[in-house]
Amino acid sequence: xxxxxxxxxxxxxxxxxxxxxxxxxxxxxxxxxxxxxxxxxxxxxxxxxxxxxxxxxxxxxxxxxxxxxxxxxxxxxxxxxxxxxxxxxxxxxxxxxxxxxxxxxxxxxxxxxxxxxxxxxxxxxxxxxxxxxxxxxxxxxxxxxxxxxxxxxxxxxxxxxxxxxxxxxxxxxxxxxxxxxxxxxxxxxxxxxxxxxxxxxxxxxxxxxxxxxxxxxxxxxxxxxxxxxxxxxxxxxxxxxxxxxxxxxxxxxxxxxxxxxxxxxxxxxxxxxxxxxxxxxxxxxxxxxxxxxxxxxxxxxxxxxxxxxxxxxxxxxxxxxxxxxxxxxxxxxxxxxxxxxxxxxxxxxxxxxxxxxxxxxxxxxxxxxxxxxxxxxxxxxxxxxxxxxxxxxxxxxxxxxxxxxxxxxxxxxxxxxxxxxxxxxxxxxxxxxxxxxxxxxxxxxxxxxxxxxxxxxxxxxxxxxxxxxxxxxxxxxxxxxxxxxxxxxxxxxxxxxxxxxxxxxxxxxxxxxxxxxxxxxxxxxxxxxxxxxxxxxxxxxxxxxxxxxxxxxxxxxxxxxxxxxxxxxxxxxxxxxxxxxxxxxxxxxxxxxxxxxxxxxxxxxxxxxxxx
Amino acid sequence: xxxxxxxxxxxxxxxxxxxxxxxxxxxxxxxxxxxxxxxxxxxxxxxxxxxxxxxxxxxxxxxxxxxxxxxxxxxxxxxxxxxxxxxxxxxxxxxxxxxxxxxxxxxxxxxxxxxxxxxxxxxxxxxxxxxxxxxxxxxxxxxxxxxxxxxxxxxxxxxxxxxxxxxxxxxxxxxxxx
Numbered sequence: 001x002x003x004x005x006x007x008x009x010x011x012x013x014x015x016x017x018x019x020x021x022x023x024x025x026x027x028x029x030x031x032x033x034x035x036x037x038x039x040x041x042x043x044x045x046x047x048x049x050x051x052x053x054x055x056x057x058x059x060x061x062x063x064x065x066x067x068x069x070x071x072x073x074x075x076x077x078x079x080x081x082x083x084x085x086x087x088x089x090x091x092x093x094x095x096x097x098x099x100x101x102x103x104x105x106x107x108x109x110x111x112x113x114x115x116x117x118x119x120x121x122x123x124x125x126x127x128x129x130x131x132x133x134x135x136x137x138x139x140x141x142x143x144x145x146x147x148x149x150x151x152x153x154x155x156x157x158x159x160x161x162x163x164x165x166x167x168x169x170x171x172x173x174x175x176x177x178x179x180x181x182x183x184x185x186x187x188x189x190x191x192x193x194x195x196x197x198x199x200x201x202x203x204x205x206x207x208x209x210x211x212x213x214x215x216x217x218x219x220x221x222x223x224x225x226x227x228x229x230x231x232x233x234x235x236x237x238x239x240x241x242x243x244x245x246x247x248x249x250x251x252x253x254x255x256x257x258x259x260x261x262x263x264x265x266x267x268x269x270x271x272x273x274x275x276x277x278x279x280x281x282x283x284x285x286x287x288x289x290x291x292x293x294x295x296x297x298x299x300x301x302x303x304x305x306x307x308x309x310x311x312x313x314x315x316x317x318x319x320x321x322x323x324x325x326x327x328x329x330x331x332x333x334x335x336x337x338x339x340x341x342x343x344x345x346x347x348x349x350x351x352x353x354x355x356x357x358x359x360x361x362x363x364x365x366x367x368x369x370x371x372x373x374x375x376x377x378x379x380x381x382x383x384x385x386x387x388x389x390x391x392x393x394x395x396x397x398x399x400x401x402x403x404x405x406x407x408x409x410x411x412x413x414x415x416x417x418x419x420x421x422x423x424x425x426x427x428x429x430x431x432x433x434x435x436x437x438x439x440x441x442x443x444x445x446x447x448x449x450x451x452x453x454x455x456x457x458x459x460x461x462x463x464x465x466x467x468x469x470x471x472x473x474x475x476x477x478x479x480x481x482x483x484x485x486x487x488x489x490x491x492x493x494x495x496x497x498x499x500x501x502x503x504x505x506x507x508x509x510x511x512x513x514x515x516x517x518x519x520x521x522x523x524x525x526x527x528x529x530x531x532x533x534x535x536x537x538x539x540x541x542x543x544x545x546x547x548x549x550x551x552x553x554x555x556x557x558x559x560x561x562x563x564x565x566x567x568x569x570x571x572x573x574x575x576x577x578x579x580x581x582x583x584x585x586x587x588x589x590x591x592x593x594x595x596x597x598x599x600x601x602x603x604x605x606x607x608x609x610x611x612x
Numbered sequence: 613x614x615x616x617x618x619x620x621x622x623x624x625x626x627x628x629x630x631x632x633x634x635x636x637x638x639x640x641x642x643x644x645x646x647x648x649x650x651x652x653x654x655x656x657x658x659x660x661x662x663x664x665x666x667x668x669x670x671x672x673x674x675x676x677x678x679x680x681x682x683x684x685x686x687x688x689x690x691x692x693x694x695x696x697x698x699x700x701x702x703x704x705x706x707x708x709x710x711x712x713x714x715x716x717x718x719x720x721x722x723x724x725x726x727x728x729x730x731x732x733x734x735x736x737x738x739x740x741x742x743x744x745x746x747x748x749x750x751x752x753x754x755x756x757x758x759x760x761x762x763x764x765x766x767x768x769x770x771x772x773x774x775x776x777x778x779x780x781x782x783x784x785x786x787x788x789x790x
Contacts (some may be wrong), residue, residue, distance in 0.1 A: 042652055075642070097637040138639065138645050149648050218692065220702035223721035304694040306702065308717040310724075314709045317728060324730035326721040431670075436661060499673070503665035510657055523649050576698040578687050588671035 012107035102132035213566035218306035218576035219300035230560035306576035370474035543596035
């Protein structure tokens with residue numbers, strides 16, 4: 001795991017806004033990531049360039065009047081009036097699969113290889129300036145001289161605009177969401193002589209063991225607490241979380257002091273804080289972030305004897321009284337509950353309403369929170385209702401392997417016509433994959449006739465398509481695989497013990513709202529909803545696996561173990577035991593929660609420093 | 613868009629097969645044009661990398677399943693990476709934050725449940741001493757037998773096998789309030 005931010009960088013110095021490009025482990029052909037607004041449009045062919053330089057973009061805008069689109073989100077076609085039947089001017093054929101209209105003179109000709117191309121003949125006869133034509137059934141530009149489809153931003157914009165004009169979209173005011181990002185080269189920081197003196201005088205030096213990564217320390221099982229240990233190990237090595245705590249952003253002594261004084265002044269009203277669970281630990285205020293801080297100190301102290309996260313368990317039980325039971329615990333539930341605990345305390349102490357969705361309220365949400373977008377589209381008129389929901393992880397259904405991913409791509413592009421049948425015969429021995437789960441998660445799904453939604457445009461209940469996508473990627477993505485199945489009919493639960501393949505390197509680009517929306521509009525090049533493309537351009541969609549929480553055994557008797565990747569070596573954290581493992585063990589493990597971190601980090605200019 | 617053997621067919625059949633051919637051709641061009649756009653604009657997924665990950669995982673599973681080169685000595689550890697060995701029940705002793713009594717780490721959770729008056733059994737026998745509680749819950753195995761699923765509290769971690777794609781389902785991981 002390459003994480004370029006070295007710990008000493010975290011000084012409260014007025015650092016310039018930096019953009020950290022940590023080198024991805026293996027440089028892959030970055031062929032479809034348009035970070036920083038790269039133009040996805042390939043350079044135009046000479047004929048299209050020539051056409052544009054002579055006519056500008058006006059001819060493309062004029063197309064808006066002849067574009068016919070079958071709702072919702074159907075294929076765009078070109079007809080001057082709705083009943084027009086385009087016929088080839090040379091042979092009179094109207095049924096050929098490819099009929100082109102010359103963009104310059106509107107002459108219609110067919111192109112049906114291996115028959116002689118009348119379109120090409122038209123271009124040759126009238127040349128120059130008649131090479132560019134438009135496919136009347138697909139609203140795509142075609143160069144008759146190059147005999148190839150060509151793509152143009154302004155033409156695509158015209159298609160999307162006329163398609164959008166058909167329906168009202170729940171619009172987000174995109175302008176104030178736009179933020180300009182200034183990129184400054186990453187510069188490593190080294191303390192100068194004065195700073196070094198300052199550092200030396202005010203800190204105790206840790207003994208540094210070279211051959212082991214920092215922070216590996218076993219956690220004692222306190223009696224069925226492997227659910228907690230497994231998640232804690234993952235969190236202790238979540239790079240942004242680790243950097244936050246190790247750089248003293250949440251100092252427990254300071255925090256407790258503040259709270260105490262706050263308490264005396266009666267400023268911090270203990271709304272639910274100790275919940276009547278006793279004395280709150282000898283006058284200390286309950287704060288899970290303080291307990292995390294203590295744990296980070298202990299784990300990164302260089303001590304090798306396993307650590308007992310007893311205080312943390314105690315605080316967490318105080319926080320989540322309903323889960324305070326020694327017997328039945330779920331690692332995922334613990335994860336959600338403790339992030340919530342960190343959030344709640346910080347929130348309460350700040351007296352400020354923060355928007356959770358933007359994830360800058362507390363460290364838990366700044367690291368883990370993303371935003372999901374859910375579109376419900378009326379199948380009659382295409383009206384789309386959009387909602388955004390913050391999330392700290394993504395829970396995925398365990399689904400059978402859906403065949404090769406090429407198949408899922410084509411499913412996606414046809415999504416406008418409703419969900420294609422996804423019960424493809426499973427290849428590859430019916431292996432489920434994380435990518436397959438994500439494909440299912442984001443594919444459009446027809447809501448049943450019993451779940452009709454009220455369409456604001458039709459003013460009646462209509463059948464609808466629902467589609468999820470990711471509006472904002474979290475810094476660290478946690479995927480939770482729903483392995484615990486509950487059947488309400490048979491009144492029983494069971495654990496699904498099926499293997500799920502997960503990649504070490506994951507590209508989330510296909511699941512972003514910008515990608516989903518683009519494919520919904522026939523992959524036209526257009527800044528959908530203004531802010532959508534912006535959001536995706538600013539974030540890297542490449543993720544890298546760094547922790548896997550696994551569950552072995554049955555529903556009522558099982559064990560959680562975490563695999564951690566540190567300095568490109570995998571370690572197995574099984575309560576107090578930490579052992580080195582081969583990556584094959586990890587790849588074949590039965591993942592329950594997978595933690596991925598963004599490979600590249602961007603720092604936004606103008607974003608305020610965390611005040612602590 | 614050629615239809616063969618037209619001679620043997622009735623004019624009606626010829627016509628319908630002609631239409632069928634046209635429709636089929638048109639659909640093929642639709643798909644081709646979509647794919648062309650995706651490829652030209654670089655919107656296709658990195659299938660090579662996905663395939664490679666799949667291949668590595670499949671290979672890993674074969675390797676791990678093979679007992680001759682098992683990377684792990686079936687769950688039994690000899691020493692950890694620090695050369696240490698650990699008892700099946702952690703024997704560190706510290707004082708309970710709640711009652712101040714010294715407790716063995718490996719029995720802390722059952723003690724604390726009692727001590728804080730939590731859990732189902734605790735309420736029944738809340739008056740018992742913590743020492744008694746320790747003994748009752750003591751187990752020899754380092755492996756934790758526990759249920760990751762409770763019937764009592766939340767249903768949000770359970771997947772309901774039948775309705776897997778509803779809105780509610782995906783709000784699973786979301787935080788409750790902004």
